[in-house]
Amino acid sequence: MLLALLTAAPAAADAVDPRILPAKPRYTRNAACSPVTIAMPPSTHRLPGSNRISPRPADIPVGQGESAICFAYATADMISQRVGVAVSPLDVAGKFYFADPARLSAIRDPQIRAHLRAHPDHLADIAWSRNAADISKDGNPHLEPYFDKLEGGEEDAAALLYNLGGLCEERDLPSHEGYAHFTGYFAALRFSAPVRAPNMSFRSVGTAPDKLRSRRADAVNAAWLAQAEALCRRRPLPVPLLPVSFRVAANQLEFMEMLEAGRAPGAATVSRMLAMVDYALDHSRAPTVGYSWYVLEERDPKDPDVAADHSSAIVARRRAGGSCQYLVQDNTGEYCARMREGIRERCDNGRVWLKEEELRRTLYSVIYLR
Structure with a gap:
């Protein structure tokens, strides 16, 4: 029971609590x-290395695998419950680390505008949260801030930044077992980073703090964000996230x-x-x-x-x-x-x-x- x-x-967006x-x-x-x-909205856990779906996915919360971004999984749960669909924790993490927080002020929703006025230090808080992130040394001896090597974050900042760009469902950008669905993809990106880096413009990661940027990491992270956008069938949030x-x-x-x-x-x-x-x-x-x-x-x-x-x-x-x-x-x-x-x-x-x-x-x- x-x-x-x-x-x-809820079966439809209009069932979301307004x-x-x-x-x-x-x-x-x-x-x-x-x-x-x-x-909690039911999720679909695509099994890593396969297109098969877990036979009883709703019984099993999405697991972060070997990643260290529990903040993104907890925030995704909080957001999913609010919007009525299971959103991707990897998308939550991507926006937390790299979305442009200055774009929040351009959102026309009056509730978000009131929230930003009530929290005038939100840009400084987001910057602090990002600078508090750690970088894993596992398979990363030079501590490059590759997306899949970043660890930690703040749930309130992540939720606020998720107001940008629309939601991405877990079924589109699978996060079950962390980065397991994209292990080979990230390995290939890191291998090609020295070649790709000099020839790319990295506007998509340009608003991240210096701690989350380097020539090689920018190439990897910009490519990952482009891949996420290609996979995500984004749609507007039914309610603002405050x-x-x-x-x-x-x-x-x-x-x-x-x-x-x-x-x-x-x-x-x-x-x-x-x-x-x-x-x-x-x-x-x-x-x-x-x-x-x-x-x-x-x-x-x-x-x-x-x-x-x-x-x-x-x-x-x-x-x-x-x-x-x-x-x-x-x-x-x-x-x-x-x-x-x-x-x-x-x-x-x-x-x-x-x-x-x-x-x-x-x-x-x-x-x-x-």
């Missing part, structure tokens, strides 16, 4: 922890440093974040949260990542065993059997019921769409 509810999406929630509501906890389930966010830290590592320095967020602050989660769920929105993956799985002592920064959408709430619980939609593709004892029993096909006290320990951000 749960899966049926989770995947019961309401725009208040910009500054009064957040209060849902004291009864009353049950609620957010309808993110509301609150964070006590920029990421999980900063959150851990706060704890070590004795500056843990107070109970009232954490309760405010959970009240935002409750508010979003009670108003038919799927919020995303920033937390630590190690809540779900034990850290391997050899893993150099001490923080395991993670982002997921929350798609349901219930009271069970005397505790308020939230259904987190994981996007790593990890098997439930590998998760912590006690957690794995509350896991089903990538969705995990977390107790409030488990979430409280590492929760550092909440974002939802008005």
